[in-house]
Amino acid sequence: MLEYLEKFKALSDETRLRIVHLLIEKNTPLCVCEFTDALEVSQYNVSRHLKILKHAKLIEENKEGRWVYFGLPKTEDAFTELIIEAIRRIPKSILSKDLEEIDKRLAIRTNGKCLTGVKKEHLLSTHPVKDKITKEFKK
Amino acid sequence: MLEYLEKFKALSDETRLRIVHLLIEKNTPLCVCEFTDALEVSQYNVSRHLKILKHAKLIEENKEGRWVYFGLPKTEDAFTELIIEAIRRIPKSILSKDLEEIDKRLAIRTNGKCLTGVKKEHLLSTHPVKDKITKEFKK
């Protein structure tokens, strides 16, 4: 019973629901800093919320070097599958801002992976960090 | 967003999840005193939890004289339908006690409706209240 209750509890927080919604819409694992920028939530809180979702087995963790990617679980039971399908029915318009922001972050990935030192405010042109990223990208 | 969040919050409490589970399994509206007996939760708390579920539009209220019946909503959106389907996937064995208890209560309904003055401890034979019920039943 706790197993099911825990999933509902995990989804009964706005930030966590937005996290899962992002994963469903983008259908690709995202790293902590990408969530942080897209949701405009502090890094330590994103991290904490991800931990709760992971414990509820609503997301899976995948370490890649310095980054930790979180995505939907690969093996889902019927219960979890239906919950995810339900979340997919939430109108995109309600969370369009999150989708816009994550798209900005995903646009600067290199080889499908997150880059270092990228903050939203750095996405402006002629910014030193963006220049660095651009350089990385050209490699 | 709040609309969806509210449904998850409503389901993130054990008593409330058990209430909805009962309604799904029995597929018929139940009254407050029936929930009270089946779940062994105080009547005022059952009432409060039902109010929360009703506000989240996960259940519907129906007054019949002195009794208030609560059942699954008639018109459900896709989101709610999928959530309910998910709950239906929770193994019956986990909540078999609730199902046993509600069956005892449902067994003494008259014309499909709840009777007055029935408490679980009164279901024993030769009890004055049960005798009264039995009399009622024969009418």
Place this chain on the structure above:
DNA sequence: TACATAGTTGCACAATTACGCATATAATAT
């Protein structure tokens, strides 16, 4: 009218949970 039963609700308190801050850990680059 008086009474009994079904259900609701205000209040105080306890438990839970989310957050900000500071700091710690882990991996990589210089």
Place this chain on the structure above:
DNA sequence: ATATTATATGCGTAATTGTGCAACTATGTA
């Protein structure tokens, strides 16, 4: 080694939520 970046976490606090108790409304019955 040292610095930098990504992520995690302990602590204190504020907000939220669940509960017991008692009082209340509402409906039906003697």
